[in-house]
Amino acid sequence: MASYLGEHIHVSVFGQSHSPAIGVVVDGLPAGERVDMEELGRFLKRRAPGQNATSTPRKEADLPQFLSGLVDDVTCGAPLAALIENTNTRSQDYAQLRDKPRPGHADFTAQVKYGGFQDVAGGGHFSGRLTAPLCIAGGICLQMLKRRGIEVAAHIASIAREADRPFDPMGESVETMDALKRAPFPVLDEKAGERMRKVILQAKEEGDSVGGIVECLVTGVPAGLGEPMFGGMENRLAAALFGIPAVKGVEFGAGFGVATMRGSENNDPFTVKDGKVVTQTNRAGGILGGITNGMPLVFRLAFKPTPSIAREQQTVSLSKKQVEELVVTGRHDPCIVPRAVPVVEAVTALVLSDLLFS
Ligand SMILES: Cc1cc2nc3c(=O)[nH]c(=O)nc-3n(C[C@H](O)[C@H](O)[C@H](O)COP(=O)(O)O)c2cc1C
Numbered sequence: 001m002a003s004y005l006g007e008h009i010h011v012s013v014f015g016q017s018h019s020p021a022i023g024v025v026v027d028g029l030p031a032g033e034r035v036d037m038e039e040l041g042r043f044l045k046r047r048a049p050g051q052n053a054t055s056t057p058r059k060e061a062d063l064p065q066f067l068s069g070l071v072d073d074v075t076c077g078a079p080l081a082a083l084i085e086n087t088n089t090r091s092q093d094y095a096q097l098r099d100k101p102r103p104g105h106a107d108f109t110a111q112v113k114y115g116g117f118q119d120v121a122g123g124g125h126f127s128g129r130l131t132a133p134l135c136i137a138g139g140i141c142l143q144m145l146k147r148r149g150i151e152v153a154a155h156i157a158s159i160a161r162e163a164d165r166p167f168d169p170m171g172e173s174v175e176t177m178d179a180l181k182r183a184p185f186p187v188l189d190e191k192a193g194e195r196m197r198k199v200i201l202q203a204k205e206e207g208d209s210v211g212g213i214v215e216c217l218v219t220g221v222p223a224g225l226g227e228p229m230f231g232g233m234e235n236r237l238a239a240a241l242f243g244i245p246a247v248k249g250v251e252f253g254a255g256f257g258v259a260t261m262r263g264s265e266n267n268d269p270f271t272v273k274d275g276k277v278v279t280q281t282n283r284a285g286g287i288l289g290g291i292t293n294g295m296p297l298v299f300r301l302a303f304k305p306t307p308s309i310a311r312e313q314q315t316v317s318l319s320k321k322q323v324e325e326l327v328v329t330g331r332h333d334p335c336i337v338p339r340a341v342p343v344v345e346a347v348t349a350l351v352l353s354d355l356l357f358s
């Protein structure tokens with residue numbers, strides 16, 4: 001399984017949703033970086049399950065235990081290892097899924113690939129739960145980046161057809177970006193947030209789920225990060241962001257919108273501000289030729305609706321090779337998007353740190 005990321009800051013995620021613990025090993029963190037444990041705890045809490053009606057009811061404290069890599073909360077240069085215990089598992093909910101794979105989840109493909117030896121319980125290693133250890137590693141990198149003037153923030157850009165106001169691609173204030181990190185439901189327009197919550201609860205009541213879009217903004221990125229062709233900033237971010245379960249699309253800057261624009265509409269004119277070359281607009285999303293141009297990075301991710309829904313669905317019995325009905329039981333997010341927002345920030349911070357600290 002390809003559960004590792006990064007060349008210089010190498011991150012390896014392990015565990016399954018219902019194994020005794022999940023965790024991460026991070027090799028290559030620079031020595032001497034202080035980890036603010038309270039800040040990290042607040043970050044992990046933003047992702048943790050079981051906190052409100054739009055989330056899975058599975059309750060987990062998601063408290064990281066550090067086994068190595070830190071001395072008095074400061075990185076010491078040795079590989080950092082951290083664990084989170086799984087305490088609230090109900091594996092019987094998954095018993096039928098080895099033979100009757102859930103439409104939209106990885107049960108069928110895992111069965112094909114691992115020949116029945118895969119851990120089915122809780123979605124095994126495919127579970128969104130594996131994003132918790134990613135947030136430990138990414139949360140540390142977010143602190144390292146902030147110390148160097150790089151701010152990463154994401155918000156819920158839309159749920160189903162309800163949309164927030166988009167980020168200003170030229171950047172947002174640090175106050176606005178920080179406020180999103182304190183918000184239990186991170187949106188820029190509270191009224192839009194209310195409508196989104198309603199859409200999620202409505203779908204849940206109907207035994208269904210909804211998807212949506214997360215938009216991410218990174219300010220303070222120096223020009224010159226990334227390589228042409230296959231080592232581009234877009235390539236690296238996309239490869240990592242597609243590792244978040246349920247992501248089905250990633251677009252940078254004006255994204256798919258460029259297809260209907262003219263060059264005169266899409267090009268960002270250059271100008272000089274305070275002696276620095278900048279662009280007047282930022283439809284490129286801060287990347288040209290795979291290399292950062294010094295403008296903010298802006299990108300969006302499409303999340304599919306949660307596959308495990310309460311409604312009856314059609315599947316097959318793999319042993320009987322016949323069509324059967326399936327009712328998925330258990331505890332699930334009616335929408336993945338709100339809990340995925342800090343995960344997007346974490347993965348972004350890991351990719352940027354990998355390039356910056358090389
Ligand atoms: C934070 C988070 C929470 C998730 N919660 C659930 C869930 O409760 N139920 C579910 O079926 N899928 C959930 N997913 C999505 C599945 O893990 C994912 O759809 C599945 O592994 C198949 O992978 P794919 O959608 O990338 O193809 C969650 C994903 C994330 C990132």
Ligand SMILES: C=C(O[C@@H]1CC(C(=O)O)=C[C@@H](OP(=O)(O)O)[C@H]1O)C(=O)O
Pocket residue numbers: 017048049056057058060089090093122123126127128129130132245330331332333
């Ligand atoms: C526990 C988390 O979310 C889980 C993600 C998930 C899935 O299939 O991705 C399925 C559910 O697992 P379980 O059936 O064990 O409750 C969610 O609760 C988490 O994200 O921390």
